[in-house]
Amino acid sequence: MRALLFESFAGPLTVREVPAPDPSPHGVVVEVAASGICRSDWHAWQGHDPDVVLPHVPGHELAGTVAAVGAEVRRWRVGDRVTVPFVNACGRCAQCAAGEHQVCARQTQPGFTHWGSLAAFVALDAADVNLVAVPADLDLATAAALGCRYATAFRAVVHVARVRPGEWVAVHGCGGVGLSAVQIAVSAGARVVAVDVAAGALELARELGAEHVLDGGADVPAAVVELTGGGAHVSLDALGAPVTCANSVRSLRPRGRHVQVGLLPPGQGRADVPMERVIALELQVLGSHGMAAHAYPELLGLISAGRLDPRRLVTRELGLDDAPAALAEVGGRPGIAVVTSFRPRISPTG
């Protein structure tokens, strides 16, 4: 099969033929129809994830069609249209028993713990626990975005922050997950301040309903406090950088909730969280890590009802041959880029 591969961290990204996977007894192999290019793929390539073993195929934000089914799988058949959260839970540990699949103690992650979905086929573990049927009216490019960025943003805003109508929500970093959070928070009735260093990302944030947009080069906490009349009720670090994390915590009003959504690999520096503010203002510092498959029906229902529209976040559809450049410049263009063609690019004759 064709796949995007790297053989050294931060080394060349190449598209080449590699062996296709077989399903494990409880797993499936999915023929990938769409795979998003996400900042966490970039972290895997840069060597920030200790799970990644070389050579490696990244990709964890996917949708496609079941192509092969393990002997123990009960709920899925060849031909089913599916997506999957990037955390594939084991279904058997204490966290899974409590329904908290997103923090499963024995999780696997395509594109991190094994080869991922920037390839024609991908193997997924524990299919009965993790696969999500894609409704007929949802295209697979949009469904792919649910696997990481959109579902992560949904859980962060709705389940972890528990945003209420009328609250101010500050979103620090308007890449795919940040823009998703803007749309979801607006839909939940919140008033949104969006922060980014790129004008194009801020323009898209405004189109998605942000009431204010702020240049990340400014004194962001002071500006958020000013715009919101005392600080945000909820603030999200949707980028994952020491500066956006600290800005997010400093943007909050008393008793505000910070949610860490973007990955913060220690290799990029530890965030300097002002714990004196956390105690004095009774702030909450919360983490949000993907979303369990069993929580998808609520999200899919809101999409189907037209209350949420993740299609608006998918700004580019690419061929696999475009993936190396897109991964190298991740975050450089607004919106979510999704690979939707895995065939070789047809080169002009002569």
Ligand SMILES: [Zn+2]
């Ligand atoms: Zn588990």
Ligand SMILES: [Zn+2]
């Ligand atoms: Zn991701």
